[in-house]
Amino acid sequence: MKVDYEVAIDTVKAMMAEPASALFDPQNCPVRDVFAHIGDKWASLILQILGLRPHRFGELRRAIPDISQAMLTGTLRSLQRDGLIYREVFPTRPPSVEYGLTELGQSLLGPVSALVVWTAEHHGRIRQSRTQYDLDNPPKKKKL
Amino acid sequence: MKVDYEVAIDTVKAMMAEPASALFDPQNCPVRDVFAHIGDKWASLILQILGLRPHRFGELRRAIPDISQAMLTGTLRSLQRDGLIYREVFPTRPPSVEYGLTELGQSLLGPVSALVVWTAEHHGRIRQSRTQYDLDNPPKKKKL
């Protein structure tokens, strides 16, 4: 599936132009709502990993060494609640649990990956910009 | 500019396949780094608004009624530091300040808008999924 960025930009502009656009309604804003999830520290990473293939709980832990068990469980729950991933329990001994993308999650993988690609391409320039900014704006001095 | 989601997905998969991929390096992961900014509660919203046209500080405040002055200032600083927006001061009395997208910010608008469009299209299904999940998983009971 292909997407034209110009069209997407215009679509969003049109959404914003509506009076009382949902985009500006703190209660009902899809952007804040969804970005709050996929934008969090771990969710998009998990999404990408599950995009490769389904993983078991322990596999995910090993794939993301610096995540705590509590956060992994919590993030998976949240994604599952949103219908982006499925959770399947196999009644083995000891039990094993597999996570994978639902169709909805799969459909999210495209736009998110596009953003990741942008990110990877421009990361250097962003870091450069930060360095420059910090040079121009040295840590402030207190009044004497 | 058009983007093929399949290509983006494959690109990211290739990035993840590399041994010691930067994507899994907590220190150097562009995804975490950039998502931490644009994924935050306000940054993407500001990006979209500035995509419409440059805005003054007060205009932004009015456009986003539920943002505190401190958060607005902080978010703008962060975006400026990353080189996504510019800040221009007009020496009027009283002074006025204009914010707008840089070229880099403009180039980010496409991928982010694509994600916003996805979000708007699927928000209903996500909310539905949440409701269903909450029905299936009633608030837990304490042990007696």
Add this chain to the structure above:
DNA sequence: CCGTATCCCAAAGGATACTG
């Protein structure tokens, strides 16, 4: 092996008052 519960600290974020 998976998941939950608890505790605790650090950072995010809001309100308000003050300055250039």
Add this chain to the structure above:
DNA sequence: CAGTATCCTTTGGGATACGG
């Protein structure tokens, strides 16, 4: 008008220990 400083509350997220 724009921005800073301070205070205070809420949340995010890590460590650990325990239960199914």
